């Protein structure tokens with residue numbers, strides 16, 4: 001059985017940067033790595049980006065934005081395909097799977113957008129828990145600085161109050177899910193990478209899951 005590692009955090013926390021560095025770290029040690037993300041690049045992920053994230057007119061049906069429930073179901077549908085077609089087969093083949101976001105994002109973001117946490121947990125009940133979740137914790141004002149100037153990938157980027165709620169939610173989830181480890185995302189890139197690899201060595205190499 002392979003290892004399943006997830007990077008989580010608010011927009012601009014450094015997930016993609018760290019995911020790529022961690023994938024290289026594993027490959028240098030002879031592991032076969034699948035580096036992936038959510039929303040995915042499949043038709044489901046593309047639909048989410050069109051209907052939900054870009055805030056474009058396609059997300060307006062009969063004069064109103066799609067419901068928060070439909071939004072959560074779209075992310076879960078994308079995830080079901082991601083789990084069944086990519087994550088589980090890769091883990092069964094003994095590979096290391098590193099995902100930039102996973103169901104923990106649905107809990108943090110859709111909870112912040114007003115949906116019930118237990119409903120979200122049950123909705124995503126099909127998704128296997130990760131072996132290790134790295135939560136890159138970043139103050140929102142730093143996140144806004146890092147995101148400014150880049151093309152808007154998510155309408156959620158711009159909503160400061162939402163990002164604050166999402167950050168609080170992630171910290172609450174860290175108390176609920178024992179696979180989540182919090183890393184200070186304000187540190188320099190290399191220091192964060194070293195913190196993450198130290199966690200991987202301790203949590204997964206020295207104490208492999210049963």
Ligand SMILES: Nc1ncnc2c1ncn2[C@@H]1O[C@H](COP(=O)(O)OP(=O)(O)OP(=O)(O)O)[C@@H](O)[C@H]1O
Pocket residue numbers: 009010011012013014015016017018146147185186187188189192
């Ligand atoms: N430790 C760091 N210190 C300063 N800047 C950083 C750090 N890590 C990443 N950055 C920069 O912040 C920006 C966002 O990084 P990245 O795309 O990795 O974040 P992300 O969490 O994947 O963002 P999103 O969730 O919006 O996709 C990039 O310009 C990146 O170079």
Ligand SMILES: Cc1cn([C@H]2C[C@H](O)[C@@H](COP(=O)(O)O)O2)c(=O)[nH]c1=O
Pocket residue numbers: 011038039053075101102103105106107109110153154155156157
């Ligand atoms: C998986 C997932 C993501 N989101 C939100 C979080 C971000 O604002 C965007 C993705 O943008 P990125 O730059 O590609 O990280 O989607 C969400 O609300 N719920 C989810 O399950």
